[in-house]
Amino acid sequence: MTAQSEVIEVTLASTLESVEKAEELALEVCAKAGFDEEEQHRIGMAVHESIINAVRHGNKMDSKKRVGLQFFTLPDRVEIRIRDQGAGFDLSAVPDPLETGNLLKVSGRGIFLIRAFVDEFRVRPLKDAGTEVTLVKFRHMSNTIDQGGKHREHEGKNAPH
Amino acid sequence: MSMKAKTRRIDSVTVIDISGRITLGDDLAELRQLIRGLLSQGQKNILLNLADVTYIDSSGIGELVSGFTAASNQGGHLRLLSLTKKVQDLLQITKLLTVFEVYDDEAKAIASFSKATGA
Numbered sequence: 001m002t003a004q005s006e007v008i009e010v011t012l013a014s015t016l017e018s019v020e021k022a023e024e025l026a027l028e029v030c031a032k033a034g035f036d037e038e039e040q041h042r043i044g045m046a047v048h049e050s051i052i053n054a055v056r057h058g059n060k061m062d063s064k065k066r067v068g069l070q071f072f073t074l075p076d077r078v079e080i081r082i083r084d085q086g087a088g089f090d091l092s093a094v095p096d097p098l099e100t101g102n103l104l105k106v107s108g109r110g111i112f113l114i115r116a117f118v119d120e121f122r123v124r125p126l127k128d129a130g131t132e133v134t135l136v137k138f139r140h141m142s143n144t145i146d147q148g149g150k151h152r153e154h155e156g157k158n159a160p161h
Numbered sequence: 162m163s164m165k166a167k168t169r170r171i172d173s174v175t176v177i178d179i180s181g182r183i184t185l186g187d188d189l190a191e192l193r194q195l196i197r198g199l200l201s202q203g204q205k206n207i208l209l210n211l212a213d214v215t216y217i218d219s220s221g222i223g224e225l226v227s228g229f230t231a232a233s234n235q236g237g238h239l240r241l242l243s244l245t246k247k248v249q250d251l252l253q254i255t256k257l258l259t260v261f262e263v264y265d266d267e268a269k270a271i272a273s274f275s276k277a278t279g280a
Contacts, residue, residue: 016185016186019184019185041247045218048184048218049218049219052185052218052219052220056185097255098255098256103256103257103259103260104226104229104230104260105223105226106223106224106226106227107219107220107223109219109222109223109255110219112219112255113218113219113251113254113255116254
């Protein structure tokens with residue numbers, strides 16, 4: 001990260017209340033960074049879904065575990081990093097919710113929506129324990145919704161939804 | 162704003178007017194119980210009016226799908242009315258617009274159930 005970036009960092013409890021807190025913060029950061037209302041909504045939703053994954057599937061609502069949230073505002077983009085203390089997950093094992101057999105499944109759309117709403121989506125296991133998810137949204141890019149978005153693979157267990 | 166849901170009956174159709182945010186949490190469980198309760202009472206034609214829904218997340222979308230499947234499994238129908246642009250976008254990218262019957266006009270939505278049930 002460059003020295004020019006503005007950084008905001010918070011630590012959240014593994015509760016559903018943290019989801020709204022994180023989303024509100026994302027909206028504030030993105031508004032300040034100059035994203036329009038529609039882009040703010042999309043980034044906010046990507047953060048919403050990422051924090052749900054961290055709290056529910058990563059930390060499994062364990063009150064002893066925390067979720068780390070960082071916003072980096074850079075000249076060309078906003079980067080958002082979410083860290084949990086869970087066992088990790090296999091991104092390649094997450095089913096495609098658009099497949100005919102999955103369309104009527106109740107869950108399994110979270111990561112798909114994250115990918116659709118940001119320009120880059122990266123997942124990596126942390127050295128000690130846990131997973132870090134990075135969301136990147138560039139300024140001045142098309143508002144066109146990208147079905148599935150860009151993504152990179154990593155390793156782990158316990159696929160989130 | 163948390164979710165609120167009110168029901169009203171028009172002909173053979175139960176309209177559920179939903180407002181606020183349909184997101185993971187207690188509200189979602191209440192919506193599920195409301196729909197299951199209607200189905201168990203034999204009210205199998207359900208129209209979800211989403212005009213005042215400000216936000217829906219992946220769990221909320223899942224709940225709509227769950228209600229749709231529950232109604233279908235009991236010989237009923239769950240349809241959607243008055244999607245906001247945000248909800249419409251979400252249902253489009255998740256291909257669920259190919260699953261749900263969606264209406265902009267309440268009278269037409271109500272009439273569609275008569276055709277479906279032959280009433």
